[in-house]
Amino acid sequence: METMHGYGESWFTNLNNLGSEYATQHAQKQAAPKATSPMHNYGDSWFENLNSQRLQYEQQHQPHNYGDSWFESLNSQRMRYEQQHQPHNYGATWFDGFEQMWEKWQDSKNGGHA
8 A cells, every 4th residue: 555655554564563662662661660869969969059150150251240320321422422413403494495495506506597
């Protein structure tokens, strides 16, 4: 029997046999008595020490430790810079007359000829 993917019936039979074998072995392992001692025998103090070392490392390797005031100062410096470096500060009235000024400039450029 050929299936959609072309594996054939033997592939599925083999897969079923492997699944049954795995289930049998897994059941045997579950039934076996477990060792009561942990793998490492480190104890709680080892993990507590490891955690304190981690905390100490994280405190020493902070990205900045600047605090809120540093960021507030940086923001006020940015605002001051932006106020001092405006692109023009002309105001809306200057733009109201811009079209007329543009036409005058075009006329002067063309020598007064439209």
